[in-house]
Amino acid sequence: MTRLTNRQYFLASRPQAMPTTDNVQRRDVPLGPPGDGEVTLRNLFISLDPAIRGWMGDEPNYIEPITLGDAVRSSVVGRVVASNSAEFEVGDVAMSLGAWEAYTTAPAAGLNKLDESAGIPLSLFLGILGPTGLTAYFGLLEVGRPRAGETVLVSAAAGAVGSVVGQIAKMQGCRVVGMAGSDDKCAWLTAELGFDAAINYKTCGDLEAAIHGACPEGVDVYFDNVGGDILDAALLCLNKFARVAVCGWISTYNVANPPGPTNLWQLVARSVTIQGFTVLDYRDRFGEGVTQLAEWLLAGKIGYREETVDGLDNILPTFLRLFDGSNSGKLVIRIPE
Amino acid sequence: MTRLTNRQYFLASRPQAMPTTDNVQRRDVPLGPPGDGEVTLRNLFISLDPAIRGWMGDEPNYIEPITLGDAVRSSVVGRVVASNSAEFEVGDVAMSLGAWEAYTTAPAAGLNKLDESAGIPLSLFLGILGPTGLTAYFGLLEVGRPRAGETVLVSAAAGAVGSVVGQIAKMQGCRVVGMAGSDDKCAWLTAELGFDAAINYKTCGDLEAAIHGACPEGVDVYFDNVGGDILDAALLCLNKFARVAVCGWISTYNVANPPGPTNLWQLVARSVTIQGFTVLDYRDRFGEGVTQLAEWLLAGKIGYREETVDGLDNILPTFLRLFDGSNSGKLVIRIPE
Secondary structure, eight states: OTTOEEEEEEESSOOSSSOOTTTEEEEEEEOOOOOTTEEEEEEEEEEEOTHHHHHHSOSOOSSOOOOTTSBOEEEEEEEEEEEOSTTOOTTOEEEEEEESBSEEEEEGGGOEEEOGGGOOOGGGGGTTTSHHHHHHHHIIIIIIOOOTTOEEEESSTTBTTHHHHHHHHHHTTOEEEEEESSHHHHHIIIIISOOSEEEETTTSSSHHHHHHHHOTTOEEEEEESOOHHHHHHHHTTEEEEEEEEESOOGGGTTSSSOOBOSOTTHHHHTTOEEEEOOGGGGGGGHHHHHHHHHHHHHTTOOOOOEEEEEOGGGHHHHHHHHHHTOOOBEEEEEOOO | OTTOEEEEEEESSOOSSSOOTTTEEEEEEEOOOOOTTEEEEEEEEEEEOHHHHHHHSOSOOSSOOOOTTSBOEEEEEEEEEEEOSTTOOTTOEEEEEEESBSEEEEEGGGOEEEOGGGOOOGGGGGTTTSHHHHHHHHIIIIIIOOOTTOEEEESSTTBTTHHHHHHHHHHTTOEEEEEESSHHHHHIIIIISOOSEEEETTTSSSHHHHHHHHOTTOEEEEEESOOHHHHHHHHTTEEEEEEEEESOOGGGTTSSSOOBOSOTTHHHHTTOEEEEOOGGGGGGGHHHHHHHHHHHHHTTOOOOOEEEEEOGGGHHHHHHHHHHTOOOBEEEEEOOO
16 A cells, blocks of 8 residues: 555635636645545546536535645545444445545545445446435425425526436426527437426527517426526516525536626516525435435436536546536546546 | 595605605595495505605506506505495594595405404404514515524615614614614613614714624514615625515605615625515415414513604605604504594
8 A cells, every 4th residue: 555656636725617637736746645544546437527627616615625735525435445443444435525536535424335236337436426416306306395286496407407307307396498508419318318398408599588479378396407597588477476495506616706696586576486596405314315216317307418528637627527518417527446 | 425525645646756746736626426336435444654655656666656636555454434335333443555545435345343342452463463563574584584593684674674683683683783864773772672783873973884784693583674875884794695585765765866786895705695576475384473472462572663744744754854854663554633
């Protein structure tokens, strides 16, 4: 162990806009043994999520900003290569809050042991069966609270969260409309995932008119991952007592001082509730969520897309694809064993 | 009856900023007899509320905009001078949705008969025992949902709604902090109404720092009547799972294309809920609300201020005082009998 080095991508400075190689730099550091109660994982998969961009800033957030000089925080799945805990043996596989690094050392208490024998691809525990799937599950059902017959509108609908939101909403008996940034993504939503309609927001022209057209009875639940102009258009299409669930506003993450939405008056005009949340708000119920998502997944009731890119050294440019819309579904870095 | 004329202030054009005498004009029209099932009131009190400004515009709102050419919509209390309904006799007193006019004719079914013999000043049915009191009651208890020991922050706290919100919050066992625009108003809040602290937002300097100072444990419920910079400062002081109740944003009503709040990211950072509402959302429970408010009022548990201005011809300049902060408490036009 003591001869191993750990390659890390660390936060050298806080990005003002898109993170660059000035902000996120590479280093190789010696890998020490795990401390008392700790376990060292050789990372197999590293999750790339829009939320990471938020943690790179120094604004108040739901968890602490990444400390300058620390490896960039991320969820990881890895194989135990050294254990100083009775709970883990070398060879076990676990999910952990880790970083953009080859090896993550963390307290055993914070690790979630995974069962390789179930045959579920391990990367799914970072996506549909992990934070993104749980964000969709709790955000839609607990924050959006859709009722059968209502209309659910989803932004970034071909993304890791949005695609799951829409499919769960269909199972609740809702009309489901997704917004995405390419015809391919829209076709995937309607042809494969069962969305009732999809709007290519880049080519549809007047987005408010397009939403009204796809949601003739108005929008009861808007699951918003995007913010900005798309939120403003959606606000004008809401029904009385509509719920807007917000887990992030990806359109604002790389913009210094983004303007606020201008149509918030609809809050009062339609008695609307806008509720922010993070998946951590539901951590006491993760077991329930994973069990339900796994049941749907194994029964073929939820489709998903995952895009896996090999190689830790590709992590920053791959991460940036989250913000230009060139990915669909869950984006993961793989470091082959 | 047929010889009477009805003086009205009607909407001649929609205001872009502060309503002017070009937008709201006077006319005297013949007063006809009430139609079948209708009642004619000689108005005694006309309510002046910020919401009326919203109805003068043509944006989508919770009720229809005032039609151009119609008298400006408002709540009124009047005495029946002609009745074409078995439910009302001449001499009865009632509250109604009416207008800026000397006489209001309306269907009896929409009128709320008032009991003069109870000795409650009739104007209170437009204020503390009417829409403003009910807005405070339901907005705080149903939207804000304060729990004992929490901190409640109120904007426009010396206004007709805010002053009641704060007093109800005190009765719930909360720490209550009000924001108002003069030292006199602030002194009234703390010395007479029992607020724990008051902030003069015009003189306090850094408003975020002032809120943090007055709310050392953070804000759990923010009752917002104001929007704009005050909302932006309050958003930075919220606790995890805070609730923001919004019944109007008076700072934006006379501004063309007001910018949106810039600190909405706190929605996600603190898992905050922002909920818009109007008192009409609770119309099925008005009886409960009025009963409770009257009980508190008669027991001396709620203080209030009312500013009464005599004369229908003073209605527009008096209305504009809502927007320069020169009124405190409920603002009413009186037309002496």
